[in-house]
Amino acid sequence: MTIRLPAALLALGLALPAHALDLTEMTDAERDAFRAEVRAYLMDNPEVLMEAIGVLEQRQADAQAANDTTLVQVNADDIFRDGHSWVGGNPDGDLTLVEFIDYRCGYCRKAHAEVSELIESDGNIRFIVKEFPILGPESALASRFAIATLQVAGDDAYRQVHDTLITYRGKINEASLARLAGDLGLDGDAIVARMDSAEVAQVIEENHALAQRMQITGTPTFILDDQMLRGYVPLAGMREIVTATRAE
Structure with a gap:
């Protein structure tokens, strides 16, 4: 033995x-x-x-x-240049931060204000959102609505919807989403009609396939240039990582 x-x-x-x-x-x-x-x-x-x-x-x-x-x-092309994800922050920033999010994820909600503060205060970060609904039917509806908004109404409308959904506490269904669109001054009928389109479904399918290749199973997951941050990182920690990345 x-x-x-x-x-x-x-x-x-x-x-x-x-x-x-x-x-x-x-x-x-x-x-x-x-x-x-x-x-x-x-x-x-x-x-x-x-x-x-x-x-x-x-x-x-x-x-x-x-x-x-x-x-x-x-997977760099699909992460940073997929052609269908919303791009915010500074499009010409020296760093790119990517976030895989689910609107029903508590830690995504906790991170939202801090990520927004990081991007606004830094001023030199390109920010990409990957819609990655994994927490059930309401998550899928919310992401489909956000993607449909981007495709129908453009970048500014998407940011409005994204910022609203990540803090939304009510029941998510087509009726509540149509009301939300109306409250934001958007064409709710056109957006809801787009939600079931093949174009919207393709975005979610591609994001899920990318996440599988990246071994991403939870949200939030961040990618900052060539490193992955799996899970919530407080604002102070994110700033330290950004500083260290720039120093490399």
């Missing part, structure tokens, strides 16, 4: 010869002594386990970041 060292010890990268880790080469007495020594050391130095776990987690994070960078590079 081969006995393996605990993963935490292996994560430390102990500089031992290969045969030293093969307990099958030891006698029973040697194995017992070795196990006792390892246990005694860990009991006397429990912080070693936390250090090992930290090393392991950092290696995993580094591997994830490297994988994410590759995913962004391979």
Whole structure:
């Protein structure tokens, strides 16, 4: 029987010869002594386990970041230049921030005001919204309505609808969306009629396919140039990441 060292010890990268880790080469007495020594050391130095776990987690994070960078590079055209997503902020900005959003996502709602503040205060960030409804029928209706608005009424109307939907607390159905459009001074009938079109469905299908390739399963997910930020990041953290990205 081969006995393996605990993963935490292996994560430390102990500089031992290969045969030293093969307990099958030891006698029973040697194995017992070795196990006792390892246990005694860990009991006397429990912080070693936390250090090992930290090393392991950092290696995993580094591997994830490297994988994410590759995913962004391979899918760059669909991320940054798909031709159907709304583009805001500074179209000529030196950085591009992409957000995959679901209007019913609590963390997307929490991030909305902070992302808006980041883009407005920075002044040099290009911002792209990817409609990515994953939280049920109301999410899908909201995204279809937003996309239809963009296609029927243009960029300014989309921003109005986007900003309204991300804070909207009522029931989402075609009637409530038509009323919302009217309140914003938009042609609700034309937008609602567009919602079931093949053109709107294609945008959502392409965004879902892109998310699958990018291994994105939740919202919000951000892409800032060649890195991915999976989940909500507070405004101060986003500013630090933007500063670090510009410094690279």
